[in-house]
Amino acid sequence: MSVHEAAISWTHAPHAIEPNTYSRNHSVSLKGNQEVAVSASVEFKGDANCADPEQMLISAVSSCHMLFFLAIAEMQGFQVASYQDDPKGYLERNGKQGMAITRIELSPRITFGGDKVPDQETISNIHSKAHNSCFIRNSVTAEVTINAT
Structure with a gap:
């Protein structure tokens, strides 16, 4: 703990x-x-020059997924050269208590370096393992999808 x-x-x-x-x-x-x-x-009625809690939530989900992805890729012998994501969260009526972030879409763009480069199936498997392992994703009720490129 x-x-x-x-x-x-x-x-x-x-x-x-x-x-x-x-x-x-x-x-x-x-x-x-x-x-x-x-x-x-x-x-x-918030300030556009500040972060908002919804942005912080989707950033936390994206960051957690990325950190697990990097760790799993490294354990499998792959070197990630760069990782970018532009996560989107959807604040919608959830049919229960009112409004909630009901969906989060991750769109990671990853480049690999080194001699060993994974194929698309391996990348998908790493994403799946990262998705299932992410502490933050496991803590929210929003549906989290990965649209990797």
Whole structure:
């Protein structure tokens, strides 16, 4: 078992555009003295210049998948030269309590280096193992799909 921590800090301030409500801007402090400026998404009166919780959730799923993919590829003797992803999360009515991120689509683009390059079936198998192993994916109810290229 491991414990993971963050610190959230918000102080009342007027909304920059709508004076009859409050600012949704706050900060998240992470390990290593990292500060992330966070707000609600723009659709919910948030600041477009800040990350929003939905972005952070889909980023966490994508990052976790990538880290497992890299580890599995390395264990199988493959060298990943680069890995990029543009994950998308869909905030939709979930038919139960209202709104939820119901679907997350990962679109990893991977290039390999070294002498040993996997074929498409092997890459798909690595994605499958990463998908099943990812702690964050296993913690959410959203459907996560992988559209690898």
